[in-house]
Amino acid sequence: MSKQQPSAMPWFETANPIPRNRKTVTVIGAGISGCTVAAALKKRGFNVTVVDRHNHAGAEASGNPEGIVYPKLSPRDDLLPRVNLAAIQFASHYYQPFWDSGLGRQCGVLVVPENEKARRDFKLISERYADQTEMVKTIAHGQLEALSGVPLQAESALYFPQLGWLPPQLICEQLLKLNDIPLVQADIHSLEYSEQQQSWQLLDANKQLVIETESAIIASAFDCKKFSQTAYLPLRKIRGQITQLPCTPESSKMKMVVCGECYITPAEEGLHGCGATYNKDLFTTELRDIDHQTNLAQIAATDAGLAAVLGNPTNEKLTGRANFRCTTSDYLPIAGPVPDRGAMLEDYAKLRRDAKTPMTTLGAYLPNLYVNCGMGSRGLSYAPLTAELLAAEIAGEKTILNDTLPEELCQAMHPVRFLIRDLKRNRI
Numbered sequence: 001m002s003k004q005q006p007s008a009m010p011w012f013e014t015a016n017p018i019p020r021n022r023k024t025v026t027v028i029g030a031g032i033s034g035c036t037v038a039a040a041l042k043k044r045g046f047n048v049t050v051v052d053r054h055n056h057a058g059a060e061a062s063g064n065p066e067g068i069v070y071p072k073l074s075p076r077d078d079l080l081p082r083v084n085l086a087a088i089q090f091a092s093h094y095y096q097p098f099w100d101s102g103l104g105r106q107c108g109v110l111v112v113p114e115n116e117k118a119r120r121d122f123k124l125i126s127e128r129y130a131d132q133t134e135m136v137k138t139i140a141h142g143q144l145e146a147l148s149g150v151p152l153q154a155e156s157a158l159y160f161p162q163l164g165w166l167p168p169q170l171i172c173e174q175l176l177k178l179n180d181i182p183l184v185q186a187d188i189h190s191l192e193y194s195e196q197q198q199s200w201q202l203l204d205a206n207k208q209l210v211i212e213t214e215s216a217i218i219a220s221a222f223d224c225k226k227f228s229q230t231a232y233l234p235l236r237k238i239r240g241q242i243t244q245l246p247c248t249p250e251s252s253k254m255k256m257v258v259c260g261e262c263y264i265t266p267a268e269e270g271l272h273g274c275g276a277t278y279n280k281d282l283f284t285t286e287l288r289d290i291d292h293q294t295n296l297a298q299i300a301a302t303d304a305g306l307a308a309v310l311g312n313p314t315n316e317k318l319t320g321r322a323n324f325r326c327t328t329s330d331y332l333p334i335a336g337p338v339p340d341r342g343a344m345l346e347d348y349a350k351l352r353r354d355a356k357t358p359m360t361t362l363g364a365y366l367p368n369l370y371v372n373c374g375m376g377s378r379g380l381s382y383a384p385l386t387a388e389l390l391a392a393e394i395a396g397e398k399t400i401l402n403d404t405l406p407e408e409l410c411q412a413m414h415p416v417r418f419l420i421r422d423l424k425r426n427r428i
Helices: 032-042 080-092 096-100 116-128 141-150 168-178 221-226 288-303 302-312 339-349 379-394 399-403 406-411 415-422
Strands: 024-028 045-051 109-111 136-141 156-158 181-186 188-194 199-203 209-213 215-218 235-246 257-259 271-275 317-328 334-339 367-372
Touching: 024 199, 024 209, 032 045, 032 168, 032 367, 032 379, 080 096, 080 209, 080 379, 080 406, 109 141, 116 136, 116 156, 136 141, 141 156, 168 379, 188 367, 221 235, 221 317, 221 367, 221 415, 235 288, 271 288, 271 399, 288 302, 288 317, 334 339, 334 379, 339 415, 367 379
Parallel strands: 024 045, 024 215, 045 181, 109 257, 215 367
Antiparallel strands: 109 156, 136 156, 188 199, 199 209, 235 271, 235 317, 334 367
């Protein structure tokens, strides 16, 4: 990535770039993060293959019937809301062709405050973005029912007219199909680099070669932890269960996604989708009645008007799906080249003694190996932007830094950030 202060943070610069002569890239993982980056590279003329342990795209976390392009803004100038803002702005344009073709609905997203602090923040957010009403605007209580279609009780809400919901699995499938990207079914267990061939060898559980590629991108969510090259990343596996519940004559009038304690989508084929739970240290995809009830309780906590129009559906009328988010310790996604951890720890060892030690050594990175993961519950929001960031870097472009992302936001998502933070805190 380009640098403005080369002596301040040299670890973001690559000291040992390896030329790309064959332009072959293999993406490990056919979820939304893998498929978006595969498509972005294919459009740049790369020969791209996607490898996944399933025989179709979007089989795991990206397999929910509905996903929300979810906004999370703040009145403060912190990195997380700034990245989220850039992501939803980019995503709203990225998904326009899919919405236009009938996939999902660009119905708008309405966010109601969860508590008094959120109400105060919403007022500040409205003031901060007062000149960007095409992106976000405040809706007063008296206008909420006419806009949303249901009698919401909230005093006010933030309205994002350019956002909506999408079927993530179908988006993944379309990205591969439209860009003529092959999907190879294989369970990759390790990666080894061949200095002689200047390529990565992707191996299965029996150490048998599945594919050889000049560049590789690990986009396999929490499974990034199983590869020695990315095992250091502070990732967490969080179970989430969604609930699909039948609409009522009143709830069928809902026009847009409503978010608060959880989200709920307008009825599609007679069903609303809502969720999702946040189950730590629970590793089953079996549906649980208690989680359906949690989702219904969160709907009621979001807005009493929602609870009133939905009624009290019984458990036997509820369906859903459970899978796992991949979250990071700072809640920001990870997108960039994979550091050579051993070399980095040696080169920047002085940071353990004094975090402000001036450094001039450029970063050591594994040749043509990248990672794209850690989207949490905002994969649809983050993936188009991180895919563009990665593809631009691999292709040697710098325009995204100027046009979409300031350098500090790119660095906020860079994989090396965790190594440098831990060195400065003397944790490693």
